[in-house]
Amino acid sequence: MTYEHHGDLIGNGSEMTRLRDEIDHLAQSDAKILITGESGVGKELVARRVYRSSRRSHGPFVAVNCAGIPETLLESELFGHVKGSFTGAYRDRPGQFEVADQGTVFLDEVGEMTPRMQGLLLRFLETGELQKVGMHQATRPVDVRVVSATNRSLSDMVTQGTFREDLFYRLNVIRIDVPPLRQRTEDLPQLIDYFFRRFTENSNARARAMDPEVTRILVKYPWPGNVRELENAIEHLVATARNDVIQVDDVPLSIRTSRSVSIRPKRERRRTVADDLYEQVVEKQECFWTSVYPMYMQRDITRSNVRDLVRRVLKEARGNYKIVTRLFNLQPDEYKKLLNFLRTHDCLVPFKEYR
Ligand SMILES: Nc1ncnc2c1ncn2[C@@H]1O[C@H](COP(=O)(O)OP(=O)(O)O)[C@@H](O)[C@H]1O
Ligand SMILES: [Mg+2]
Incomplete structure (x- = not known):
């Protein structure tokens, strides 16, 4: 097996195959894409594949990590600055949005942006115009996919x-x-093989193979740190191996003794107020106005309890408030009244994310 694209998403399971197809398809439009997933799952590789499959593949690709960098630095990193705008700004510097003109900007860890940065980014996305740090008017617009x-x-x-x-x-x-x-987990054998080759080829490591039992253990481990953890574990195994063949004893105890996901008992989730409300309204079919409403008005339950309930029911209704109305045991013509109530009390959860 050879891996032509170093830096591409490896994995031959059905899920990964579907994901690669989906990426290639979605890359064709020029719309903004938000990639979600736990740390270490390969979000950056997804972004790079979007870029390579898109019409912008001949333009630049620029990645900016929005986490762990002070706000002012991030601002100048993204938008650029003019000479003298702050201590250490010895010359004009273009921002990454400008550098990436005609190409793609990857904003990693975008959830870490401060409120002010969020505002600046929004303004840029709405106008396409850049405002450099230290400059009072916006400069020429740039064309980037975010x-x-x-x-x-x-x-x-x-x-x-x-x-x-x-x-x-x-x-x-x-x-x-x-x-x-x-x-x-279908992807694991291929990923293990890929990383093993990567760390043994062109290195003076001793390891040449893995005992099949080692592979079996690695396949069973749940990998809470995802592909990043797997990659590090294999690098560690290769670097510390004492023989040509990596043995079970070489595998760190933390990996060896962890039970596989399927036998690990599910952690009990504490019952919440929203669970009780849900049971009362949706399962026992009590009307919202006679059950939840009075409790809320008498402050037996909080605004955030109501919001949690709405979120849960909205999810079940796939984002449709007409269905929420029904699940709350209200008449169809009470739809507006319900929405008004929720809006006034700041409990109107946006439906779009559940569509
Ligand atoms: N499917 C995959 N095939 C090959 N390498 C992967 C895959 N997914 C992740 N990696 C590698 O794992 C590490 C973490 O990936 P990264 O994209 O940075 O994760 P995230 O951004 O989701 O935290 C990187 O070294 C990346 O190359
Ligand atoms: Mg990342």
Whole structure:
């Protein structure tokens, strides 16, 4: 087996095959893409594949990590700055949006942006015009496709008020969700093989092969850190191997003794107020006005309890408030009244994310 594209998404399971097809298809439009998934699942590789499959593949690809960099630096990184605009700004510097003109910008960890940066990004996305740090008017517009990624739930952040809703909708035009490695174990043999070759080829490592039992253990491990953890584990195995063939003893105990996902007991989730409300309204079919409403008005339950309930029912209704009305045991003509109530009490969860 050879791997032609170094830096491409490896995996021959059905899920990964579907994902690659989906990426290639979605790359064709020029719409913004939001890539979600746990840390280490390969979100950056997805972004690179979007770029390679798109019409912009001849333009530049620029990746910017929005996490762990001070706001002012991120601002100048993205938008550029003019000479003298802050200490250390010895010359004009273009921002990455300008560098990526006609190409693609990958905004990694976009959920970490401060509120002010979120505002600046939104303004840029709306106008396409860049405002450099230290410059008072906007410069020429640039043409970039924005692909962003996050391991956080932006929709939860929107509800909590830490991520701007308008920016969320701008970025989330197309969503690509990358499943965790434990949900696509079919990919593991090929990934193991790929990383093993990568770390043994052209290196003076001793290891030449893996005992089949080692592969079996690696396939069973749940990989909470996803492909990144797997990659590091194999690099470690290759670097520390004492023989030509990697043995079970060489595998760190933490991996060897972890039970596979299927036998690991599911963690009990604590019952929440929203669970009780849900049971009362949806399962026992009590009317919203006679059950939830009075409890809320008498402050037996909080606004966020109501919001959680709405979120849950909205999810079940696939984002359709008409169906929510029915699930709340209301008459169809009470739809407006319900929406008014939820809006007034700031419990109107945006439906788009459940569509
Ligand atoms: N399907 C895959 N095939 C090959 N390498 C992968 C795959 N998924 C992830 N990787 C590798 O795992 C590491 C983490 O991937 P990355 O894209 O940075 O993850 P994320 O951005 O989701 O945290 C990188 O070194 C990447 O090359
Ligand atoms: Mg990443």
